[in-house]
Structure formats: C-alpha cells, structure tokens
Amino acid sequence: MVEKRKPIQVAEAVKRVISNDVMPQKEYVSIEESYGRFLAEDLLASHDVPAFDRSPYDGFAIRSEDTNAASSENPVSFTVVGEIGAGYVFNEEVQPFQVVRIMTGAPIPKGCDAVVMLELTKEISEKEILIKRLFKKGDNISYQGEDTKKGTVLVKKGTKINPGVVALLATFGYHEVAVAKQPVIGVIATGSELLNVDEPLAPGKIRNSNAYMILAQIERAGGKAKYFGKLDDDFDACLAETKKALAEVDMLITTGGVSVGDFDYVPAILKELGAEVLFNKVAMRPGSVTTVASLGDKMIYGLSGNPSACYVGFELFVRPMLRRAMYNAYPHLQKVTATLGVDFPKPNPFMRLVRAKVEYQNGTLVASPSGVDKSGIVSSLGGADCLLLLPGGTRGYEKGMTVDVLLLEDQQGSEWPWDNIVASYK
C-alpha cells in the first residue's frame, strides 16, 4: 500500500547521479553569440602578444645611443623624419639623430630601440625636437611576446565565456568559437491540482509554478529548456507524454507525482519504461522524495511537486549533469563557509538545505534564511542566492555559528562540495 523507501545520504545520491556518463558535444557559434556559452576547447594564444615590438605611449621612437650626451644643460636636437599612426608601419631604417613620431600601439621602426613620451620632449618645429635626458635601450617599448607567448592556454575548456574571455577570443582571431552544445532538458509538470498561469484560481487548485521555475533554472545553468506542458494525474497520458518527451531531449525532468500518495505515478512510469532507479528517497529536507533514474544515456528526474524541494532537487542533481555535458570540470554549486546570521533552532534529523541570502560584512560572508523555512512557502525563493547546508543529526543552530553554503548565482562552481561539511557544534 504505502511503499517503503530507504533514504540515502545526499553525497551518495549525487555520486550515483554523476557516475552516469555524459557525452558533451561541440558546435560553432559566431563570437557575437558566444557570451554565456561554455568553451568546447582550450583557448590558445594564436600569436605572441604584443605581436610586434610596439610603443605603449604617444611619443617619439629614438635610437637610445643618440641621447648618451643629453642633459638639461645640453639638450640634443633630433630631426623628425616621419610619423606612424597605430596600424601603420614606418618602412625606412632610422638614422643617427633622427626620430619618428609614434602613436600608442604603433610598431617601433627599424633602427629605434626606445620611445620618449611626448611630454618629455620640446618641440622646436614640425621637423625638430629637443631631448634633455638619457634614455636606455628598451625604455618604453612593449616587446613582442612579453605579455603572452603563442600557444599559451589562456582559458580552459569548459569555462563559461564572460566578457573578458570574449575579448581574448577576438584578440586571437576566433571569429567562430567552439562551444558546448547546450543540452536540451525536457520539463513535464504533473498534478491535477495545477492550473495554468493564466487561469483564475479555483477551489483546491494552485497555479503551476514549478515548471516555469525549472525552465529558468535550466537557463541559468546554461542548458536549453523544452517545456512539454502540464499533465493531469493520469497514468496512460503521463506515460505516453514521457515517452514522447524522452525522444526529444537529453534529460527529462518531471515535477510532482513522486511521493507515495495514491495518485503519484512516477515510480510506475519508470518501471514501465524499464529505467534504472538510482534512488527514490534522499535523507534531506526539502526534497526527500526526489527520484532519479537512468534510461540508456538519458537521465530522468522525478522532482517533488513542492516548489522548494523541486528547486533544490534541480540544483543538486540536474545542474551537475548539465554542466558536465558542457565540458565543465566544476559542475556542482560552489561551497563556501559563512557565518549564520540568525538562530535556526529547528532540529535536523536529515540534512537540511535552507534557501538563504548571503551578505558581505567586513570581508566575511554572513548567510541568513531568505524567508520562513517551511517547504510549502514559495515566497522565500525570490530572495535566495544560496542554500544553507545544515547536516543532519544536529540540535539546531545559533547565530554566529560557522556553516557551509552553496552559492546559487556563482559561476565558479565546485569539483565536489559534498565532503567535510561543517556540522553544528551543539
């Protein structure tokens, strides 16, 4: 009647999920479309930087030896034999006591070995300047390769492309960028109690919020969401739609239908499909009734119909698979240590993941729940940018205690956050 389920620990659950292979795929997009995507190859410097010896200032390119006798008392006169704008080249060899007017970024002309900044010269005429001090070979020259040597790995494969990475891609001529194909994640909402967002409230009903929330979570994690709509609690309809969806996606998420109530069909559907259930109960709150299964090379996630549980289930179990499918080596949420900003007196038989908000106070992180932690409450989700990790078996937490948190908006990620989680000292 009531199915008996054995809960497993969070770390074990995540391990079972990521022990499944992913097959990242590469595609090419134009550099204009590359922001926010994940690199499918290491970004290599395709040439030295600078690519040629160049001037870092507006000034005059000189032969340094010509200034050997220069001083305030004995200014030396030079003949201006030309000028080089950035992007141009001076083709002749510069002779003794000749200088070339040079712009920032322009290449050092042949024969010259230093640059004098404009402000340190005295202009006598368009054709003559005075220099009043000694300059050494190499003064104010940016040498070829001094910033970066050709072939250097500048950014690792699997890194999310930020504006700085875009600048590097452009600098090194990557007009077409090899990026990870975005995994397609299907979403099905189940539950006869669900109304569409545009329907008026009715007795006993609530609007379908989980599906839209997950679509946004998929987008935040870097995937491509495909929404298959909202199904009633009808076994045959759910099974048919699940089969249809599986054919079109890389992973599939259902919300609702995972608990042990009479109308919850996910276990039966997984059985009918022949999927291998990795677990169907996790020792955590919220989200204990999360089910994850694999079918061939596809993952099927049965997330709870409860919004908070659904949110947490996505971040813990879907996100790492999604990120791994984009070559990312730090696929989990980044775990950092913070100070608890308020008392949290509830005892935790299981690991508790509390939606919270991080604040920076004098160089330290302080995390406080973003709302009342009652799993039915959606209103605390809006302000959450982290999840407090409160291990099970503790008797509650006090303000000022050290806790671990998982950052939700951070792009750094973590290789494996599930070891050595700070426990309450109570």
Place this chain on the structure above:
Amino acid sequence: MVEKRKPIQVAEAVKRVISNDVMPQKEYVSIEESYGRFLAEDLLASHDVPAFDRSPYDGFAIRSEDTNAASSENPVSFTVVGEIGAGYVFNEEVQPFQVVRIMTGAPIPKGCDAVVMLELTKEISEKEILIKRLFKKGDNISYQGEDTKKGTVLVKKGTKINPGVVALLATFGYHEVAVAKQPVIGVIATGSELLNVDEPLAPGKIRNSNAYMILAQIERAGGKAKYFGKLDDDFDACLAETKKALAEVDMLITTGGVSVGDFDYVPAILKELGAEVLFNKVAMRPGSVTTVASLGDKMIYGLSGNPSACYVGFELFVRPMLRRAMYNAYPHLQKVTATLGVDFPKPNPFMRLVRAKVEYQNGTLVASPSGVDKSGIVSSLGGADCLLLLPGGTRGYEKGMTVDVLLLEDQQGSEWPWDNIVASYK
C-alpha cells in the same frame, strides 16, 4: 597641440554621469521569456498563500473533537467517507466519526479541523481506520494566508528576475510580466590599427577585441547591444556614423579615439555634435582618458582603445546608467571588503582599478590580481570577477591588507559604492 586636460576623481566622474536622467520604459513579455529581465512593477501577491486551508501531508482529515477519548488502549474507529486528491474538493460536510482520505495540498473538507498523517493511523479496511491518540484543532493544517497575505509586495520593482522570482510570478498568475525594456546601447570601434576578428594579423595591426568585449558587457548588464562596426580614423566617416548610430540607440559607446594623439577624433566629433562633455579625464588607472558626454537625453561614452581601460570604463560609467534605465535602485557594482591575496607594490598616484579574482577562504574573501596588471594586457581579463579598488596617493599594498573590491558577476549591486573606500595604511 597637446590638449591640456584636468583629471577629476572617480566618484565625481560617476556622479556627473548619473546626474543625467534616465527614462525607463515598460514592456510585457511572457513568463517563459522573463528570466534575466528586470521587473517594471513591484510583484504583489494576488491572493493569499495558501489560497485555502489545506493539508500539508497525505493523511486523513478529521474532526479533532472526535479524538478526545483516543489512546493506545482505546483506539477510536472512524468511517472513511471519501477521498480528496490535490486539486479536488470534497463537497459534503463531514459528520462525527467520519474521516476523509486527503492528499498533500488538497483543501480541508467542511467540518474537519485537523489532519492525521497516514503513518499515525491503522487501516482496518477501505472504509474503516483506527486513531490511537488525541489531535487538536489545527493540527497539520496549512491555513489560508499563513504564508503570504494578498497584496504583500514580494519582490521590488527593478529586481532582476531569477528562477525563484519566476516561481512567484507563476504562482500569482503573472502570465504576462511587466519588465523594463532593455536599453539599446550602440557600439562603434575606431582605429586604423584594428583588424576584423576573422582577418589575419598584419604588421602594426591588432584585432578589434574591445567591441566584442563591450557587446558581452552590455549583455551581462542586461542591455541590448547594437554593433555599428569598426571605423578607420577618419573624421568625416566617424562623424557620419556617430550621427546615424545616435538616431538608433539609447546610449552610444565608442572605443578608441579618445586620447590626445593626432589621430583621435572623439573630442572633435562631440564638439561638432554639440554634446556637453561631462569630463574627458579621470584620475584613475586604467582609463584616465575616458570621455563622457550627454546630448539631449542620450549619453555618449568615449572609452579608451586600451582593452582594460575600456572594460573598466564600461563597468563604472555605462553600467549604472543602463541599470537605472531598467528601474534598478542598486545600479553600481557591489562593493565588498576583501583581504589582498598578494603584494601589490606599485605606487598609485591615481585610483587604480585592478582586474582581480575573488576566492572564499574560511568565510573570508581574498582578492588577488587575475594577471599582470599592465594596461595593455588582455589576458588577465578572462579570469577577472572583480576589480580591486586601490585609492590614489598610496605607496603600494601588501598581502593581507584590507581592500575594497567591486564584484563584476554579482547581481545584487550597490546604491553608491564610492564613499569610504578603504585606503592603504602605508
């Protein structure tokens, strides 16, 4: 010949920029498209949550008074008169010693005032259960409005829509969401030294990286980028393109052409347009030659051609105007305190903004430069997620000192980060 410019302090420069009005505009998008946009209105709870008294568990709805005599020794028998799935309503009034099987989320039937969890009942038959203890009125009932009252402001206008906010929008029936129209920011790159990204390197030339970097920065900040291409250093062509671009955008950014070299036309173009120059030199490194002007209700930014200076100029002067144009009340980068991770021995005559990376170490933030800080070096941009703020007039910094940093990827923002910046104690 060489134009004399008077540098102003960073805070004063930002103040002059944001003293210009912005005119945010509203538009409606479907909830599926709302992630990442900025709310144009406060998000109000359109009904109580829960919207009706409901069961938080699978169990039986009871009249609590019927359990007054119940105990282990004296289990009380109840008749099961129906069941309610989530989304359904039980229409009759429940009579003494009757119970209704109820699913999580389903409304409490008339006459009942408590719920007994499934595990605490003993099933005798489909029609009869035993209850062995007393329950009180209200036990296991989620009352209408106990989470959120209708009319409550749940999320403020100007907030960036994250997955949790999407869940709230769905819950409260916002199928069409009022969001800020994304300001259109034009980008023009200037400089005869610039190659297109797909062109091979040539003597004296570099590829145009700034334009693509800024397009990504605009996207990260939430705006819509429009690229007008790369122009040679030709006054008439630049002027014509600038006029054309201004007609199509809300703000315009040019990169390059702002220093005092002979081929830098931005000042002349601004004069020709009749724009009011707010400043053309800022006491900071990099980016001292940043120029900002206003023309009617449009801002024109003359950012440096140097990639680092251009990057910083965008984040300091463009981002806040862009965010303000999306109703955002915290338009500047968030400033937080961190510990300097390495020595930074260079003296700072001006405020220095160093591209850096933040790490979390035992609950504290540690910031270290993400590469050699030489303004021509693009390679340090890829790894940067913050800017170190090193005020001018200092003699260098040592590892372990307290510094302020501006977070680049953070979405929280700051109302005004430019007061009380931590100075070196040297």
